[in-house]
Amino acid sequence: QSALTQPASVSGSPGQSITISCTGTSSDVGSYNLVSWFQHHPGKAPKLMIYEGSKRPSGISNRFSGSKSGNTASLTISGLQAEDEADYYCCSYAGSSTFVFGGGTKLTVL
């Protein structure tokens, strides 16, 4: 399986909204509503932010939202805060208990 495609970097000012895209294929993102998004601060454990495309785990701010259209999933962060600055990765279930990840997007809060 090939990795999912994400932009290498995005940036935004505090209070603004940003969207990170994650493009896969009809074998992964397009076939399953099972895309998840992780926030990763270097040196710490990755943190689940969105699962099953648009669901938030308990304790995750509603500033984080997810969506999907065709083979592309998206993560939107509204009301950007300094602590949102991190690397973000998407992940899709790809069938037969396998998974594929994106290459990651570095979010900079200006």
Added chain:
Amino acid sequence: EVQLVESGGGLVQPGGSLRLSCVASGFTFSSYTMSWVRQAPGKGPEWVSTISGSGGNIYYADSVKGRFTISRDNSKNTLYLQMNSLRAEDTAVYYCAKCPLAATVFDYWGQGTLVTVSS
């Protein structure tokens, strides 16, 4: 609180072996599917292997099939990854990750352990 603590990483020569461990706490370990995910320097994560709660169902990425073996000891709340015939491209931070009952996502991760394969 769910905690996953990996250990066992280090420097190993190409062709060598290493065994990683992940000690879990804060949940009923035997009830949950567990996985290993790795991240090479400067790259995105890569799923490596998954094992069901009982250990009866095991899955591997093609890149490690035949070289890596995932296992678990539910009496010790510990997940393992035996890595043999290591290659330079196996150099990565290896994360232990818990899956929820649906096993279609990784809901908790450890902080990882670094494996470096180099002569």
